[in-house]
Amino acid sequence: xxxxxxxxxxxxxxxxxxxxxxxxxxxxxxxxxxxxxxxxxxxxxxxxxxxxxxxxxxxxxxxxxxxxxxxxxxxxxxxxxxxxxxxxxxxxxxxxxxxxxxxxxxxxxxxxxxxxxxxxxxxxxxxxxxxxxxxxxxxxxxxxxxxxxxxxxxxxxxxxxxxxxxxxxxxxxxxxxxxxxxxxxxxxxxxxxxxxxxxxxxxxxxxxxxxxxxxxxxxxxxxxxxxxxxxxxxxxxxxxxxxxxxxxxxxxxxxxxxxxxxxxxxxxxxxxxxxxxxxxxxxxxxxxxxxxxxxxxxxxxxxxxxxxxxxxxxxxxxxxxxxxxxxxxxxxxxxx
Amino acid sequence: xxxxxxxxxxxxxxxxxxxxxxxxxxxxxxxxxxxxxxxxxxxxxxxxxxxxxxxxxxxxxxxxxxxxxxxxxxxxxxxxxxxxxxxxxxxxxxxxxxxxxxxxxxxxxxxxxxxxxxxxxxxxxxxxxxxxxxxxxxxxxxxxxxxxxxxxxxxxxxxxxxxxxxxxxxxxxxxxxxxxxxxxxxxxxxxxxxxxxxxxxxxxxxxxxxxxxxxxxxxxxxxxxxx
Numbered sequence: 001x002x003x004x005x006x007x008x009x010x011x012x013x014x015x016x017x018x019x020x021x022x023x024x025x026x027x028x029x030x031x032x033x034x035x036x037x038x039x040x041x042x043x044x045x046x047x048x049x050x051x052x053x054x055x056x057x058x059x060x061x062x063x064x065x066x067x068x069x070x071x072x073x074x075x076x077x078x079x080x081x082x083x084x085x086x087x088x089x090x091x092x093x094x095x096x097x098x099x100x101x102x103x104x105x106x107x108x109x110x111x112x113x114x115x116x117x118x119x120x121x122x123x124x125x126x127x128x129x130x131x132x133x134x135x136x137x138x139x140x141x142x143x144x145x146x147x148x149x150x151x152x153x154x155x156x157x158x159x160x161x162x163x164x165x166x167x168x169x170x171x172x173x174x175x176x177x178x179x180x181x182x183x184x185x186x187x188x189x190x191x192x193x194x195x196x197x198x199x200x201x202x203x204x205x206x207x208x209x210x211x212x213x214x215x216x217x218x219x220x221x222x223x224x225x226x227x228x229x230x231x232x233x234x235x236x237x238x239x240x241x242x243x244x245x246x247x248x249x250x251x252x253x254x255x256x257x258x259x260x261x262x263x264x265x266x267x268x269x270x271x272x273x274x275x276x277x278x279x280x281x282x283x284x285x286x287x288x289x290x291x292x293x294x295x296x297x298x299x300x301x302x303x304x305x306x307x308x309x310x311x312x313x314x315x316x317x318x319x320x321x322x323x324x325x326x327x328x329x330x331x332x333x334x335x336x
Numbered sequence: 337x338x339x340x341x342x343x344x345x346x347x348x349x350x351x352x353x354x355x356x357x358x359x360x361x362x363x364x365x366x367x368x369x370x371x372x373x374x375x376x377x378x379x380x381x382x383x384x385x386x387x388x389x390x391x392x393x394x395x396x397x398x399x400x401x402x403x404x405x406x407x408x409x410x411x412x413x414x415x416x417x418x419x420x421x422x423x424x425x426x427x428x429x430x431x432x433x434x435x436x437x438x439x440x441x442x443x444x445x446x447x448x449x450x451x452x453x454x455x456x457x458x459x460x461x462x463x464x465x466x467x468x469x470x471x472x473x474x475x476x477x478x479x480x481x482x483x484x485x486x487x488x489x490x491x492x493x494x495x496x497x498x499x500x501x502x503x504x505x506x507x508x509x510x511x512x513x514x515x516x517x518x519x520x521x522x523x524x525x526x527x528x529x530x531x532x533x534x535x536x537x538x539x540x541x542x543x544x545x546x547x548x549x550x551x552x553x554x555x556x557x558x559x560x561x562x563x
Contacts (some may be wrong), residue, residue: 029446232427238385239486240415241442243408329387 027130034248041252045260055221055257060264062214063308066207067296068269075294076196089170090183091152098179099123102150105178109152114160114169119153126151149180194328211311218257218315219322222250226323238329247320251313258312262305269296337363337494337525338384343393345379345549355549356393361527363493366520368536369529371546377529380546381496384527385417385427386410397494415443417486418524422499424479426471432458432482433467439490457489458482461515477508484515488524495519497528501535509535 045052091109093102102120110118126148131137156169166184172183226233229249236246273295284291296304338361345354361367369377382388383395386402398416405413417437426435428552433454440450458464461481463474470495471479480500487495496535497516501509509516513528513535520526530536536543 025446026444032447033441033444204413231425232429235425235427235438236442238414238419238425239439239442240411240413241438242411245411247441325552329385 007259038252038256042256043254045253052257052260055217056260058217058262059214059257059261059308060216060268062210062267063261063265063304064272066203066210067265067304068204068272069199069203071269071273071294071296073196073200075291076192076199089154089156089166089173091154091173092180092183093150093152093178094180095149097150099150099179100154105176109154109173114157114165116157117153117155119155121151121153123148123150136329166301184311195204214261215289215312215315215318218254218312219256219319222254222316222319223323225250225253226319226327230327233324233327234329237327243325246324247317250320250324251316254312254314254316255309256312257315258309259305261312262308265308266296266301266304337361337365337398338527339394339396340380340383341394341396343390343395345383345384345388346391348446353549354383354390354546357392357549357551359544359548359551361525363525364520364523365542366516366526366539367528367542367544368539368545369527369546370531370533370536372531375546376549377546378498380547381419381527381529383496384494384496385419386413395539407416408423411442415439415490416492416494418490418492418495420480420483420487420495420497420500422502424471424483426479426482426486428470430470430505431468432463432471432474435471435482436467436486436489444489445490453489454485457485460488460518477511480508480512480513481503484512488519493524495524495526497526497530499530500528501530501532506534510538512541 002206039184052311091107097105100124102122106118109115127140127146130148131140151301154169154173156166160169170182170184173179233246277293280293281292338359340357340359343354343357344352346352357376357380360452369380373376379388383390384397384403386405390403397413400413402413409559427438437450440453445453455464457469458467463478463481463485466474466478471482475483480503484497484500487497495516500516501512501537504512509532516528517539540550
């Protein structure tokens with residue numbers, strides 16, 4: 001016999017104080033038992049397809065709702081990220097700046113490495129636009145001179161379009177001669193960010209509440225299953241079944257409920273996104289936007305399934321902790 | 337194998353089920369526990385199975401003191417005690433085979449061993465041909481024998497029976513008792529609670545008689561198996 005593997009096996013088993021074959025047999029039997037329990041639990045659920053499907057549907061809906069909202073939120077955050085890159089800096093020049101010096105400054109700024117584009121809005125042009133758009137035409141007629149300065153619209157290069165890069169550029173521009181004020185037009189972006197942040201918090205509150213609801217629904221379903229299998233629990237305890245042994249089928253049942261609920265949730269989400277995206281794209285086209293709802297990526301779907309299984313298991317654990325320990329075979333032999 | 341030392345069991349409502357009960361059962365001994373219903377027979381069996389704890393006194397099984405046994409250890413004590421009940425406590429959602437296999441399953445016995453040992457136990461009680469049937473399809477006597485097969489399938493050193501012949505006619509009862517005798521012959525300590533006096537007389541074994549929770553016995557308690 002080959003010596004090497006035997007030595008490593010011995011070393012591995014030393015802590016357990018068992019010889020190799022018996023430990024292996026115990027592990028094999030343990031695994032076989034888990035498989036059997038998992039299979040039996042699944043079979044029981046499938047034997048009552050309507051009841052199981054209803055639990056799956058309840059769980060699927062309760063999971064799909066917050067996850068769908070989180071996806072929507074991610075899409076919204078995608079927009080604000082996209083628009084942030086289009087940030088422009090508005091540079092107002094001093095009143096004394098002439099049209100020529102403004103044009104000269106435009107040329108200087110356009111030559112900078114971190115500036116992609118500079119548009120000059122002449123004060124006369126600005127006044128004309130203001131007159132046309134504001135509805136204050138008559139009021140403006142009372143003014144002796146044009147109150148508006150020359151304005152430069154500076155678009156940073158891609159690399160500089162981070163919040164820090166834009167800030168730095170804005171500060172440098174502000175320090176220039178002839179510049180009176182610099183405005184970074186992020187106000188509405190900040191408002192959008194604040195709104196998405198608020199929605200995000202609301203969604204998380206909803207998520208937590210629905211997660212609690214899911215766990216309670218599973219817990220209650222498992223409680224009924226425990227009642228239905230009372231005799232079996234009594235006998236298992238009577239013949240020396242440990243608490244872990246008695247709990248196991250119910251924990252597996254909870255996990256199966258979770259898995260089924262997760263699958264339903266993924267299906268609901270994929271269908272809802274597919275259905276909504278048609279209208280969303282039409283709307284986005286009207287707004288000249290590339291916006292579309294992001295679907296559930298594969299790893300997200302797998303993550304959702306894992307979370308759903310964990311929640312089913314947790315719900316079962318709650319029910320089992322509360323109800324299983326209370327079933328003791330004391331009543332079996334009758335009073336006397 | 338089973339030792340009771342001045343065991344008292346009092347339930348909450350001033351009801352004392354057992355008073356100062358002391359006895360010993362040796363390895364391989366077969367004894368009957370008798371008394372009126374309500375005399376404390378079931379309570380005594382429950383103390384051995386750790387379904388109840390004594391109010392006072394000491395209960396030992398296989399030398400282990402059960403009084404202070406932590407809850408987590410209870411399953412491991414029960415694996416050494418086979419129990420047979422008047423109402424069988426069989427599960428009707430599975431086959432005879434699966435019923436008998438339960439004590440082995442909780443112990444984590446491998447699949448192959450379970451098959452071998454369950455069939456050996458069913459063979460012992462003469463039901464090997466019915467392993468695939470549901471216990472519902474069996475007669476009362478057969479159901480009781482399935483219960484016995486389940487109680488002995490993991491070869492426990494102690495076997496308890498609570499009214500095992502309660503619903504059976506005399507002939508079947510004698511069969512069942514004969515099975516219990518065979519187990520005691522291979523070293524199993526057997527304690528049978530019954531009020532089937534005729535049966536007890538015919539067996540001529542040791543008899544523990546409970547009356548209002550006290551042990552009254554005409555025969556010497558410390559005497560050996562045959563009495």
